[in-house]
Amino acid sequence: MVTQKFMGSGQLIDRLTAQVKDRGFAMALLKKRGDMNSSGSLTPKGEARNQMTAEERAIDRAGGTGTYNAATNTVKQY
Numbered sequence: 001m002v003t004q005k006f007m008g009s010g011q012l013i014d015r016l017t018a019q020v021k022d023r024g025f026a027m028a029l030l031k032k033r034g035d036m037n038s039s040g041s042l043t044p045k046g047e048a049r050n051q052m053t054a055e056e057r058a059i060d061r062a063g064g065t066g067t068y069n070a071a072t073n074t075v076k077q078y
Contacts, residue, residue, distance in 0.1 A: 007070065012042075012050040012057075 006015035012035070016026040030036035035046030042050055049057060055068045058075045066075035 004070070007054045009051050009053050009056075011054075012046065012052075015054060 006018055013023075013026060013030065016029065017023045020026050020029070027036060027040065030042075030046060031038065035043060035049055037043055049060075052060065054073055055070065058068055058073055059066060062075035062077060066077045068075050
């Protein structure tokens, strides 16, 4: 999986770009989600997510609990 090399913190934009295969589209998604402002810099919310690892973001998306699967970047709920 291409995104496996973007698992650490500080790689929010690179990971999303690898997932959607288009940096402009990735940045548009981040802007729509409120993680990036119109000038292209991260908002406080985006900066907080950028400091998370892929595992931490997945667990956060899942509501804070579950078992993380790095191969699929998903969390299985208990």
